[in-house]
Amino acid sequence: SAVISQKPSRDICQRGTSLTIQCQVDSQVTMMFWYRQQPGQSLTLIATANQGSEATYESGFVIDKFPISRPNLTFSTLTVSNMSPEDSSIYLCSVDSALNTEAFFGQGTRLTVV
Amino acid sequence: AQSVAQPEDQVNVAEGNPLTVKCTYSVSGNPYLFWYVQYPNRGLQFLLKYITGDNLVKGSYGFEAEFNKSQTSFHLKKPSALVSDSALYFCAVRDPINTGGFKTIFGAGTRLFVKA
Numbered sequence: 001s002a003v004i005s006q007k008p009s010r011d012i013c014q015r016g017t018s019l020t021i022q023c024q025v026d027s028q029v030t031m032m033f034w035y036r037q038q039p040g041q042s043l044t045l046i047a048t049a050n051q052g053s054e055a056t057y058e059s060g061f062v063i064d065k066f067p068i069s070r071p072n073l074t075f076s077t078l079t080v081s082n083m084s085p086e087d088s089s090i091y092l093c094s095v096d097s098a099l100n101t102e103a104f105f106g107q108g109t110r111l112t113v114v
Numbered sequence: 115a116q117s118v119a120q121p122e123d124q125v126n127v128a129e130g131n132p133l134t135v136k137c138t139y140s141v142s143g144n145p146y147l148f149w150y151v152q153y154p155n156r157g158l159q160f161l162l163k164y165i166t167g168d169n170l171v172k173g174s175y176g177f178e179a180e181f182n183k184s185q186t187s188f189h190l191k192k193p194s195a196l197v198s199d200s201a202l203y204f205c206a207v208r209d210p211i212n213t214g215g216f217k218t219i220f221g222a223g224t225r226l227f228v229k230a
Contacts, residue, residue: 043220105157
């Protein structure tokens with residue numbers, strides 16, 4: 001199993017500003033994922049972050065809006081840039097170790113943009 | 115393309131009664147299937163998974179699920195519901211052949227209410 005610490009747990013931000021969310025894992029993992037969960041809805045994958053390479057973004061998400069860093073095998077950050085109220089969501093970090101294992105999730109960051 | 119459907123937005127059941135939360139999937143190969151639960155203001159917690167082998171899998175908190183290949187279903191079940199089971203449940207699928215990696219697709223979620 002993996003223990004994931006995600007910071008901040010919540011924040012209220014002004015529109016037009018940026019917020020960086022941190023994800024720290026207690027073990028080395030190859031792949032880290034960032035999801036968005038809008039209120040009362042399912043999880044939507046934003047991007048996959050591999051150490052040593054650029055993140056791979058899903059359709060509808062772009063690097064300019066959601067830049068991701070992955071400096072080592074235990075840490076990643078997601079930045080939500082130039083925020084608008086539509087960005088208000090829960091952002092979740094997740095890790096996997098193998099295809100046939102379950103994913104582990106951080107507690108999430110609840111972002112409110114005003 | 116792979117997809118997951120949870121046809122019920124909400125399931126209501128009385129405490130002590132059996133519960134079922136439905137899930138159907140669509141993948142081109144043999145799927146890896148998962149159930150996760152989300153309690154209020156918490157991250158997702160893993161319940162159980164089907165990778166291969168016995169179609170009936172048992173998981174945490176007394177939950178189980180049955181993989182039915184002909185019906186492409188993976189319904190979550192529990193023989194006797196508890197009030198504390200009230201939460202949001204997500205079915206998820208991974209297609210190990212076509213995702214090109216570890217990408218997991220989640221269903222829309224089903225909110226379970228267990229009434230005392």
